[in-house]
Amino acid sequence: MSASGQDRAKSTRPVVLDRAGxxxxxxxLAAEGREVIGPVRRDGAIVxxxxxxxxxxxxxxxxEQSGGQYRLRREGEALFGITHGPQGWKRILHPPKETLWSVETGAAPKITAPPPDDTRRAFLGVRPCDLAAIAIQDKVFLDGPFRDPRYGSRRENLFLVAVNCTRSAATCFxxxxxxxxxAGAGYDIVLTELEGETFLASSGSVAGQDILAALPTxxxxxMHLASAEAGIERAAxxxxxxxxxxxxDLLKSNPDHPRWDEVASRCLNxxxxxxxxPTCFCTTLDEVSTLDGTGAAREQRWASCFTTEFSHVHGGAVRPGARARYRQWMTHKLATWVDQFDTLGCTGCGRCISWCPVGIDITQEAAMIRGEGGER
Amino acid sequence: MKPRLGVFKFSSCDGCQLSLLDCEDELLAIADAIDIAYFPEATRKDDVGHYDIAFVEGSVTTAHEAELIQDIRARSSALITLGACATSGGIQALKNGADTAEFIATVYAHPDYISTLDTATPISDHVTVDFELRGCPISKHQLLELVAATLAGRAPQTPAHATCIECKLAGHVCVMVAGGQPCLGPVTHAGCGALCPGFARGCYGCFGPKETPNTAALSARLAANGTARRDIGRLFSTFNTNAPAFRAEAKAHD
Structure with a gap:
């Protein structure tokens, strides 16, 4: 839903939607001129x-997800049986690369900025963790004194169809x-998949209400309500x-815990x-220029606190290796994010566990800092 | 006056020089901006004198080359190495630490015609190098960025982080996590745009070790995923076999 649409929303009685619905x-959604984006199976994952x-x-x-491993397999008939893939929705709302502005030199130098992306989109199949992640990135990009107009434009033109989870991956928390x-809030429509390609559906906004009212439901x-609730409980x-x-407080007060050295021995940086x-938002800027020197552009791309470049200041990198970098990342997600944005920076999607090539597990690392060992 | 460029070849396959010729669309713009004074791969014109920029491809494997690089360094303002051979020694550095005479006898019909050093070494082992462009071969995109940056007097954007970042930026699905394939992406210097994972293959490490590479942790995971010890050693023994981080990891899997 658009960031402002939620207040006008009225809660509606859930309805049942079948495949035709x-x-x-x-x-x-397509008839509204929206690009509808959903989970598609490609290269052994969903994107x-x-x-x-x-x-x-x-x-x-x-x-099937576990530390450093992701596999798809055939099971059942569900349309939304797969929890999630490597990509969060930030790939679309906060793209990996964007040109901020470009300049042409000459007698009258001209600076141009690409217009904000006002493509109307609908996301179908947004998991509750990713819905929460979008809400966190909304805070980062839209609240506060410096609003990101490019993110804002994409967000204002977005319709969100959430799908509750009736199955969790082993990495989910x-x-x-x-x-x-x-899904708690922030969606236009939320679906819960029941048996036999039927869905429990509710609206969370006026726009969602209008769309749902026109569908065969x-x-x-x-029975439907109990079945949906049972599925969600099973997933939990x-x-x-x-x-x-x-x-x-635990993380902030343990900067020298020996576990940081242990995780550094496994972390690949x-x-x-x-x-x-889905919440990491850092970017860096590349200054690019043409061969003849008549043009230049400033390009934004995703950055990571796991690179040397990220903390490079005069004299070298402040965080020279994995010990400092992993500590920085985890402490930001689970501690200092609260000071900065009044919320934790982690939604428990577990992607960092599955897609870490060596399977480092943030839940396990937190438990070790707390002094509790063992598998989570 | 346009800066004078010399392009020099040492022991190599010429692939990186070909990447320069591969620029095609941009080649005219390069020729407009730079005086290509010496480039035997492209022109027969001979040249002597001073170079504002010297591009050096290949590693040093003969006594003649060891002398020649000193001469080129003395005549050049900026010396930039192109590719894995010039930067780490190349695939031919597999002979480093092995029996050179035995290698020559195995490969050549008339070993007595061959005059070579016992090692293939990077240019930086011999002279001061101003910038090293990675890759086997180098990426055309990075070469153009290097030329544009050099002409503009700014630092080129050739990040030393993992290939994984380029892979994720490109939207590829991880071949190691989702496919169980051995992949050197997590320890390999970015620059190729994650070419191989884009074709569902693990990274071969053509761009050599990234900054702060944790090769031991990657090897441990590859072994846990079922890659044989010998194969792990071989993964690190290709185009950048002489790069210290890769060499040490290969040795640990002897």
């Missing part, structure tokens, strides 16, 4: 790509982060745990955790 939802109908969804597949497998009965029960009680993290 879901097809109708995609068609209705977010434009879809034109239900057939594009990865029906009958589920994911959203329940620990207070996010839960059930029937009222939900108690399948998760690992991160104890966040007092965690910010490869930055994958920050690339797949």
């Amino acid at each position: 879901l097809e109708g939802l995609i068609a209705a 977010h790509e434009p879809i034109s109908g239900v057939d594009d969804l990865p029906r009958g597949w589920v994911d 959203c329940t620990s982060m207070g996010t839960r497998p059930e 029937r009222p939900a009965d108690d 029960d399948q998760q690992r745990h991160l104890d966040i009680d007092g965690l910010p 490869c930055a994958n955790c920050t690339m797949v993290c």
Whole structure:
């Protein structure tokens, strides 16, 4: 939903949507001139790509995730059986590379900035953890004195269809982060997949209400509601745990804990955790110029606190290796983010665990700092 | 006056020089901005004198080359090495530490015609190098950036971080995590745009070790994923075999 649309939203009684209804939802969003983007199976994972109908969804597949490992396998008939893939939605809302402005020299130098991206989009299949991540990036980019107009434009033109989780990956821990497998707020429509390609659907905004009202639906009965709730509970029960009680203070008061050295021995400094993290927002700027020197451009690209360049100041990098970098990243996510943005920087999606090539587990590292060992 | 460029070849396959010729569309713009005074791969014109920029491809594997690089350094303001051979020694550095005579006898029909040093070494082992462009071969995109930056008098944007960042920026699915393939991306210097993972193959490490590479941790994971010890050693023994971080890791898997 647009950042402002939520207040006007009224809660509606859940309805039941079948396959034709879901097809109708995609068609209705497309008819509004929206690019509909959903989970698509590609190269052994799911990625977010434009879809034109239900057939594009990865029906009958589920994911197996663990530290440093991600596999898809056939199971069941669900359209949304796969929890998530490596990409968060930030790839679209906060793209990896963007030209901020360019300049042409000459008698009258001309500076041009590309217009904000006002493409109307709809995201279909936003998981509750990723919905929470979008809310966190909204705070980063839109609140405060410096609003990012490019992010803002994409966000204002966005329609969000969330899908609650009825199955968790072994790396998921959203329940620990207070996010839960059930979308809280911020969606236009939320779906919960039931048996046999039927969905429980509710709106969370006026726009969502209008779209839903025009679709073929029937009222939900108690059985539907109980089935959806059972699925969400099942997903919550399948998760690992991160104890966040007092965690910010614990991390801030342990900068010299021996565990940082231990994790540094395994950390590759490869930055994958920050690339797949749906809340990591850091960027750097590249100054590029043409061969003949008549033009230059300033290009923004994703940066990572796991590089030397990131903390390079006169005389060298402030954080020269993995010990300082992992500590910085984890402490930011789980402690100092609160001071900065009044919320934790982690939604418990677990991508940093799955997509770490060596399977470093943030829940395990936090437990070790706390003095609790063992598997999470 | 346009800066004078000399392009020099040492022991190498010429692939990096070809990357310069591959620029095609941009080559005219380069020729407009730079006086290409010496470039045997492209022109027969001979040249002597001073170079504002010297591009050096290849490693030093003969006594003649060891002398020649001193002469080029003395005649050049900025000496920039192109590619894995010039920067780390290249694939031919596999002979370093091995029995050179035995290698020559195995490869050549008339070993007595061959006059070579026992090692293939990077240019920086012999003279001061102002900038090293990685890759086997170098990337055309990075070469153009290097030329543009040199002409503009700014530092080139050739980040030393992991290839993984380029891979994620490109939107590729990780071939190691999702496919179980051995991949050197997490320890390899960026620059190719994650070419191989884009074709569902693990990274070969053509750009050599990245900054702060943790090769031991990667090897441990490759072994846990089922890659044989000997194969792990071989992964690190290719185009950048002589780069210290890769050499040490290969040796640890002898």
